[in-house]
Structures are given as C-alpha cells and as structure tokens.
Amino acid sequence: MSDNNPAMTYLKDYQAPAFELESVDLVVRLYEEGALVSSTLRVQRIQGGQADEPLRLHGEDLELRSLRLDGRELAAAEFQQDAESLTLHRVPDRFVLSCDTWIKPQENKRLEGLYRSRQMFCTQCEAEGFRRITYYLDRPDVMSVFRTRIEADRAQYPILLSNGNPVESGDLPDGRHFVTWHDPFRKPSYLFALVAGDLHCQRDRFTTQSGRSIDLRIYVDHQNADKCDFALAALKRAMRWDEEVYGREYDLDIFMIVAVDDFNMGAMENKGLNIFNSSCVLAKQEATTDAGFERIEAIVAHEYFHNWSGNRVTCRDWFQLSLKEGFTVFRDAEYSADMGSRTVKRIEDVSVLRTAQFAEDAGPMSHPVRPASYLEISNFYTLTIYEKGAEVVRMLYTLLGPELFRRGSDLYFERHDGQAVTTDDFVAAMAEVSGRDLTQFKRWYDQSGTPEVRVKASYDAKAQRYTLQFTQSCPPTPGQPEKLPFVIPIRLALFDAAGTALPLSVADGAREWVYELSETTGILHFEAVAAQPVPSLLRMFSAPVKLYFDYSDDELLFLLQHDTDGFNRWEMQQRLSQRMLEQLVSDVQAGRPLEVPERFIAVMRSILADASLDDAMVSKLLVLPTEQYLIEQAQEADVDAIHRAREFARQTLAQALRADLPQVYQRCQHPEEDNSLTQEAVAHRALKNAVLGLWSAAPDAQFYEVCEAQFRTAGTMTDQYGALAAMVNASDRAKAQATLDAFYEQWQQDQQVLEQWFSVQSASAHHSDLAYIKQLMQHPAFEFTNPNKLRSVLGAFCNQNLVNFHADDGSAYAFLADQIIRLDKLNPQIASRLTTPLTRGRKFGTKRKALMRAQLQRIADQPSLSKDVRELVSKSLGY
Numbered sequence: 001m002s003d004n005n006p007a008m009t010y011l012k013d014y015q016a017p018a019f020e021l022e023s024v025d026l027v028v029r030l031y032e033e034g035a036l037v038s039s040t041l042r043v044q045r046i047q048g049g050q051a052d053e054p055l056r057l058h059g060e061d062l063e064l065r066s067l068r069l070d071g072r073e074l075a076a077a078e079f080q081q082d083a084e085s086l087t088l089h090r091v092p093d094r095f096v097l098s099c100d101t102w103i104k105p106q107e108n109k110r111l112e113g114l115y116r117s118r119q120m121f122c123t124q125c126e127a128e129g130f131r132r133i134t135y136y137l138d139r140p141d142v143m144s145v146f147r148t149r150i151e152a153d154r155a156q157y158p159i160l161l162s163n164g165n166p167v168e169s170g171d172l173p174d175g176r177h178f179v180t181w182h183d184p185f186r187k188p189s190y191l192f193a194l195v196a197g198d199l200h201c202q203r204d205r206f207t208t209q210s211g212r213s214i215d216l217r218i219y220v221d222h223q224n225a226d227k228c229d230f231a232l233a234a235l236k237r238a239m240r241w242d243e244e245v246y247g248r249e250y251d252l253d254i255f256m257i258v259a260v261d262d263f264n265m266g267a268m269e270n271k272g273l274n275i276f277n278s279s280c281v282l283a284k285q286e287a288t289t290d291a292g293f294e295r296i297e298a299i300v301a302h303e304y305f306h307n308w309s310g311n312r313v314t315c316r317d318w319f320q321l322s323l324k325e326g327f328t329v330f331r332d333a334e335y336s337a338d339m340g341s342r343t344v345k346r347i348e349d350v351s352v353l354r355t356a357q358f359a360e361d362a363g364p365m366s367h368p369v370r371p372a373s374y375l376e377i378s379n380f381y382t383l384t385i386y387e388k389g390a391e392v393v394r395m396l397y398t399l400l401g402p403e404l405f406r407r408g409s410d411l412y413f414e415r416h417d418g419q420a421v422t423t424d425d426f427v428a429a430m431a432e433v434s435g436r437d438l439t440q441f442k443r444w445y446d447q448s449g450t451p452e453v454r455v456k457a458s459y460d461a462k463a464q465r466y467t468l469q470f471t472q473s474c475p476p477t478p479g480q481p482e483k484l485p486f487v488i489p490i491r492l493a494l495f496d497a498a499g500t501a502l503p504l505s506v507a508d509g510a511r512e513w514v515y516e517l518s519e520t521t522g523i524l525h526f527e528a529v530a531a532q533p534v535p536s537l538l539r540m541f542s543a544p545v546k547l548y549f550d551y552s553d554d555e556l557l558f559l560l561q562h563d564t565d566g567f568n569r570w571e572m573q574q575r576l577s578q579r580m581l582e583q584l585v586s587d588v589q590a591g592r593p594l595e596v597p598e599r600f601i602a603v604m605r606s607i608l609a610d611a612s613l614d615d616a617m618v619s620k621l622l623v624l625p626t627e628q629y630l631i632e633q634a635q636e637a638d639v640d641a642i643h644r645a646r647e648f649a650r651q652t653l654a655q656a657l658r659a660d661l662p663q664v665y666q667r668c669q670h671p672e673e674d675n676s677l678t679q680e681a682v683a684h685r686a687l688k689n690a691v692l693g694l695w696s697a698a699p700d701a702q703f704y705e706v707c708e709a710q711f712r713t714a715g716t717m718t719d720q721y722g723a724l725a726a727m728v729n730a731s732d733r734a735k736a737q738a739t740l741d742a743f744y745e746q747w748q749q750d751q752q753v754l755e756q757w758f759s760v761q762s763a764s765a766h767h768s769d770l771a772y773i774k775q776l777m778q779h780p781a782f783e784f785t786n787p788n789k790l791r792s793v794l795g796a797f798c799n800q801n802l803v804n805f806h807a808d809d810g811s812a813y814a815f816l817a818d819q820i821i822r823l824d825k826l827n828p829q830i831a832s833r834l835t836t837p838l839t840r841g842r843k844f845g846t847k848r849k850a851l852m853r854a855q856l857q858r859i860a861d862q863p864s865l866s867k868d869v870r871e872l873v874s875k876s877l878g879y
C-alpha cells in the first residue's frame with residue numbers, strides 16, 4: 001500500500017480537534033420504518049484556534065432533514081456534504097448546531113450504529129459507528145456530556161435505555177412514550193449507547209467500598225430470564241476486585257448490561273450501559289459449559305474494568321487502542337487468575353497468543369501494538385492490540401513489581417481522569433513512580449513481529465561457574481525490515497539434580513530472578529554452582545517471545561517433573577510432544593513407518609499417575625500441541641502430514657493407555673459434588689472430558705458406552721457437550737450423527753447451545769468436509785446475517801478444521817471467497833474477519849499459496865468492496 005494513499009490514516013498526522021462540544025442533546029424517535037435523530041450540539045472553537053477553521057462533522061449513510069445554526073435553518077449552499085462528512089466553512093466561535101437526520105436501523109446489517117437485532121433496537125458505536133446515527137465530531141478526543149431522549153411505541157418497546165441516569169419519562173400521544181437519560185460524565189461518542197425493546201430485567205445491588213449503593217441490572221429477552229444469575233454474580237465479584245486490587249470504585253448510581261443476539265464482537269463497554277453478545281453473558285448450568293462460564297466471567301469483568309481503563313481515561317486517537325484494550329485484558333486476566341487457577345489461566349492465554357497472535361505477527365497484517373497507520377480501524381481490533389498489548393503491560397508489571405505498578409496505575413488514573421491520552425502517558429506514569437527510564441521499553445509499542453531469544457549454556461566444573469548466553473533478534477515485518485533490541489524480562493531459575501531451585505549469585509541468593517535482556521546479546525555468570533544445573537527459562541511466560549534452548553529429552557522430562565513453575569511444567573511437556581510430533585511429520589513425509597517412542601508413552605502414563613499435579617493441570621497435559629500451534633511453529637507447514645502425525649500419536653497413546661484412561665475417568669466421577677462450579681468440580685469435569693478426548697482416537701465399545709451414558713445422564717453442559725464432542729471426533733459416524741440429532745432435538749430452542757452444536761461439527765476434521773459445511777449452512781437454524789452463526793460454522797471450519805479447509809484442490813478457499821464476497825455487502829466487519837484464514841498463504845507451500853492468492857485476487861477484483869476487506873486483501877496480495 002503506497003505511503004500517500006489518501007484513504008490511509010496516519011498517526012503522524014494527528015491533530016488536536018479545532019472545536020469542543022460543551023453538551024450534546026439527542027432526541028431519538030424510533031418507528032417501524034426508521035428513526036428520526038435530532039441532535040443539538042453546543043459547539044465552541046478551541047481556545048486560540050484559527051477563526052477560519054471550518055467545522056467538519058463525520059456522517060455516513062444519513063439522510064439530512066434539517067440543519068440549523070443558532071436557530072436559523074441553513075440553505076444547501078451554506079454547507080458541503082459528501083459520503084463521509086458535512087462541512088460548515090464559516091462558523092462563529094460559539095454556537096448551537098441543530099441537526100435532524102433520518103436513518104434506517106431495520107436495514108442496517110453491518111451492526112454498526114443504530115440497528116435492529118430481532119425485536120429490539122440497539123447500538124454499537126465503537127469505533128466509528130456514531131457517525132451512522134448523526135453528524136458529529138466522531139473521534140475519541142472529543143468528549144461531551146450527553147442527554148438522550150428516546151421515544152417509541154410503549155407496547156413494543158416498554159424498555160428505553162441510554163447512558164447515565166434516567167431523569168424523566170412519560171406518555172406521548174398514539175400509544176408512544178419517552179424516557180430521558182443524562183450522563184454526567186464527559187465521554188467520547190464511541191461510548192454512547194441506546195437500547196429499546198420488550199425485555200426482562202433482573203436486578204441486584206452492590207455496595208461500594210465508600211458505602212454507595214449501586215443499582216445493577218441485566219436486560220435480556222424474556223425467554224432468557226433464567227440465564228442472568230451468573231453474570232450478575234460475576235459482575236459483583238469484578239466490582240469488588242477492582243476496588244481491592246486497583247482501588248477503583250464504580251461512579252454512576254446504576255450499571256446496566258443488555259444481551260443482544262446480533263453482535264459483531266464479544267461485548268462493549270458503553271458508559272453505564274454495557275452491551276453484550278448474548279453468547280458472552282447468558283448462562284445456566286444445564287446449558288453452559290465450564291469454559292463458557294469462564295469466558296463470561298472474564299468478559300463481564302473486562303467490560304466493567306473499562307469503566308476506568310477506557311472510559312474515565314480514554315484514548316486520544318485509535319492508534320492508542322491498546323492503551324485501553326491491552327491494559328484491560330491484563331486486568332481481566334489477573335482477575336481470572338485470582339478467581340481460579342493462575343497457572344491454568346496462563347496456559348490458556350499463552351496458547352492463544354502463541355498460535356493466533358504469533359501467526360498474525362508473521363503475516364501480512366502484522367502491526368505494532370501501537371500501529372502507525374490504518375485504512376479501516378475495525379481491522380485493528382486484533383490479537384496484537386488485545387493480547388500482545390496485555391503482554392506488554394504484564395512485562396511492565398514484572399519489571400516494576402506489584403507495589404510500584406499499583407502506584408503507577410494510581411498516578412495514571414489520577415493524572416488523566418477525564419482525559420483522552422496516549423500509551424506514552426501510560427508508560428510515563430510507570431516511569432515516574434519507578435524512577436526507571438522506559439524509553440527503550442517503549443519499542444514494544446512501535447516494533448511489530450515476534451522477537452526470538454536464543455540461549456546457550458556452558459558449565460565450568462572447575463570454577464563452579466554456570467554461564468548463560470542470550471541473543472535476541474526479530475524477523476522483518478511489513479514496513480519494518482530491521483528492528484532494534486527489545487527490553488525482554490526473562491524470569492529464570494536453576495535446578496540441581498535433586499530438583500531444588502539453587503540460590504542465584506546474580507540475585508543475592510534469591511532462587512528466582514528476572515533477567516532483563518536489553519542488548520542484542522547478554523551474558524550471565526552464576527557462581528558457586530556445584531554441578532551442572534537445568535535452567536528454567538521464561539517462567540510463567542514472562543515475555544511474548546519465542547525462546548530457543550537446546551534441552552535434551554532428559555532435561556525436558558526433569559523439568560516436567562520438578563519445575564516449581566507450573567507453566568513451565570506444561571511448557572516442557574509441550575516441547576517434548578512437539579519434538580515427537582515433528583519426527584512423526586518427517587516420517588509421514590518420507591513414507592517411513594510411524595512409531596511413538598515407548599518413552600513418550602511412559603511420560604504420559606506417569607502424568608496420569610502424578611499426585612503432585614492437580615486435575616486441571618493433567619487435563620491440559622493430556623492434550624498434544626494443536627495443529628494450529630504446530631503450523632505456527634513450522635517454517636512451512638504440511639497440513640496433511642501434521643494432521644496424520646498428530647492423529648497417529650493420539651491413536652497410539654489411546655491404545656497404549658487403554659487400561660489407564662477408564663481408571664482416571666472413574667476417579668473423576670464424583671456424584672456427590674454434582675454440578676457445582678467449585679474449582680475442584682470444574683477440574684474433575686475437565687479431566688474426565690480430556691480423557692474422553694484422547695480415548696476418542698481409539699474408540700472401543702467401552703468408549704461408546706461411557707460417552708452415551710455421560711451424554712444421557714449429564715447434569716451439566718460440560719459433561720453433555722464433552723461426550724458429544726468426543727463422539728463427533730470418534731470413528732463411528734452413525735453414532736456421532738445420532739448423538740448430534742438427539743442434542744439438536746433437546747436444545748433447538750436455545751441459541752447459545754445451538755452455536756455450540758454448529759461449531760462442534762464444523763471444527764471436526766473427522767466429521768465435516770466442505771460438502772457437509774454447505775449442508776449445515778442450509779440448516780433452518782443457520783442465519784447468514786447472524787455473526788455468531790457465521791463464526792460457529794464458517795469460522796470454526798476455516799480456523800479449526802484445517803485438513804478440510806486446506807483441501808489441496810482449493811475448493812474450500814473458493815467457497816470461503818464466495819461467502820466473503822456475499823457477506824461484504826451486508827457486514828464488512830465480519831466479512832473481513834472471515835478473510836483472515838486466506839491471508840496465511842505463506843505458511844502452506846507454493847501450491848496452496850497460489851490457490852489462496854487466486855481467491856484473494858478474485859475478491860480484490862470485485863467492483864465494490866468495503867474498506868475492511870479491501871485492506872486485508874490488498875495487504876495480503878502486496879506481501
């Protein structure tokens with residue numbers, strides 16, 4: 001993409017706004033045919049601003065009905081309009097601008113701005129949706145106080161919600177009514193929200209640390225009235241945690257959550273009125289898996305935490321998106337770690353980072369945590385902004401330690417409350433409280449790509465000195481051929497042969513230490529080391545890098561058994577498995593006979609018997625590295641060989657552990673702890689289902705008996721779904737189909753469960769080829785305009801069912817391209833997200849790469865294409 005492409009937005013071009021908005025008054029009249037939006041803006045030229053600076057308001061797909069300046073209707077010649085803006089060339093320093101626009105929420109399938117989801121009206125304004133509601137200075141550094149009056153038919157829309165506090169309500173002629181809301185906190189337009197519908201309301205209260213009583217409400221469709229309890233309880237836990245850990249108290253008197261079925265992302269932190277994708281908030285034990293509960297808890301917390309990290313202190317511009325997202329993901333991850341198992345949470349987050357984020361960082365869309373340019377900002381709600389951004393904040397936490405980090409956070413919130421700021425401001429607060437120079441650290445915000453760290457060890461027995469040598473590098477990424485060294489915190493320990501962590505001479509005898517690698521190379525000498533130790537490096541994954549150290553199998557095994565860092569125990573198991581699988585892959589490719597070493601089987605057997613491991617950990621250790629991870633790790637991935645190798649290993653293990661698996665399964669059957677969500681019960685279910693998952697690779701009669709019994713008698717969705725998933729991935733297709741049918745029969749009324757039903761099939765290489773996916777898309781429960789359904793069928797197929805998606809005739813690529821072209825006309829954000837799998841061509845060999853390119857080219861050749869898809873496609877083709 002050329003540097004002077006006018007459609008691109010550049011960080012270097014940032015200019016402060018020329019006008020400010022003292023207040024915004026909105027009246028939104030909702031009708032079946034459309035909505036009439038009347039806005040009244042009190043506009044003021046910024047102090048010292050140029051008197052001839054025009055006022056340019058954003059606006060898209062709006063029908064302008066009236067425009068008045070200080071009460072006088074403006075003639076068409078007095079302003080200029082194009083597809084994206086409205087410009088007033090000569091305006092006074094201070095004036096009132098009133099504007100009526102007509103919009104059509106019913107036809108809005110983009111799900112940006114004001115739209116309809118089933119029977120309700122709702123909004124999504126981040127990042128640039130507000131400009132689809134009315135003409136406005138739709139940028140996060142323009143903040144104002146909003147008053148919003150909503151008018152609608154009382155019978156169809158008894159509930160009318162917006163941000164802040166309700167201040168007035170009443171009846172209107174023709175069976176209509178109104179409610180007026182006032183939000184006392186200045187906010188940018190992306191945090192505006194409005195909801196109208198016939199909704200069930202579940203209420204609760206929360207008393208803050210200073211004794212204020214907050215009115216909590218969840219609004220859902222009446223049919224989901226029994227799915228609110230969990231999110232409400234999670235919300236209260238999150239509110240308490242933010243007070244205790246960050247000293248942050250809620251500010252308004254009312255906090256509302258609304259569940260919406262058609263939603264582009266997970267949820268949205270609108271001030272006082274969070275809007276959630278139904279699948280990220282609705283839950284009950286019979287219908288929600290434990291993983292589902294965990295996800296809901298994390299997202300409820302995430303959106304709530306935004307009230308401070310995002311709303312009270314917001315972003316100056318969208319290049320600073322990770323200021324709020326990286327920090328808030330870090331906050332919600334710590335919250336989840338405190339609520340459950342810290343190690344397991346870390347394993348899950350690192351798995352996502354190392355498969356999906358590392359892949360993004362190695363592809364054509366690779367960008368820094370603070371990007372320098374974008375064509376369409378919606379494309380930058382990425383794993384890099386969110387997950388890598390959170391890793392960058394975590395590294396600051398690691399470098400400063402908990403106390404200083406908290407002081408930095410306090411300073412940041414205090415200094416910037418009510419402001420729109422940058423990631424530099426965040427880092428400056430951390431630098432100030434710690435007295436550290438974080439200039440070099442900030443390269444994490446500006447350099448893209450995944451750094452690689454190579455470590456070499458040597459031991460001098462005579463001098464009793466152990467030496468570690470570090471080298472860092474970072475591969476070139478688009479626009480960044482060369483990188484400067486990063487500051488990389490490497491948490492480490494050394495173990496002696498007895499499995500004891502040694503006192504470290506470099507750390508005054510402490511047994512664990514964080515080494516800061518800040519040059520291209522670094523060297524550490526450990527003195528008084530009596531015998532060659534085994535190093536445990538990058539403990540708890542202390543930096544988002546690829547670390548290479550040439551461990552012997554014995555050393556990996558040793559750390560798997562003895563490391564005191566739970567994350568690294570798992571990591572060593574992953575490394576052992578990866579080594580074994582890579583050998584199998586090359587055997588597949590060379591046509592050699594396949595074999596899983598006895599030794600590896602023995603390791604798995606000993607994990608099952610290891611009393612020092614808790615069940616949740618064992619459930620993680622039972623799963624071999626995923627195909628996605630193996631692909632990311634490979635220079636060039638042979639998908640078919642990887643699939644065959646991994647399946648062969650699973651099958652061999654399942655057969656070899658034929659006697660062990662049922663025993664472990666039995667051990668985890670605890671009828672007395674029934675269906676509770678205690679950590680123990682969750683861990684038992686996780687292990688039981690991980691056992692079924694492995695067993696499904698070599699299913700025998702007993703396997704089917706166990707699955708069928710578990711499916712029939714399950715008291716939780718975790719158990720019912722676990723049995724279903726195991727059967728779908730086992731060899732007996734007829735049994736799988738019968739179970740899928742029974743599941744559908746039982747759950748066809750429940751949208752959240754149906755999404756699971758779709759995705760378990762679509763993701764299964766065993767069960768679903770392209771023809772089957774096409775059939776699923778014809779199923780009456782499938783809806784092409786609903787993002788969740790698209791994600792659970794097309795998304796699951798393209799991202800998880802890899803052998804079928806990458807079928808070497810390219811048929812699935814062509815099919816996906818067809819869907820993208822069709823969807824782009826309806827919902828560009830989701831069309832763009834679905835394009836991602838086609839941008840990963842470089843990994844899959846020349847033939848597949850060419851097939852993917854041909855489809856990207858076909859998409860690019862479409863006469864009209866959204867900015868969203870165009871940006872992905874052109875960056876991939878130019879790569």
Ligand code: TRP
Binds near residue numbers: 124267268381
């Ligand atoms: N800010 C939201 C979050 O992090 C996510 C979000 C961004 C979003 N853009 C969106 C949600 C568009 C829905 C639609 O939680």
Ligand code: ZN
Binds near residue numbers: 302306324325328
């Ligand atoms: Zn967020």
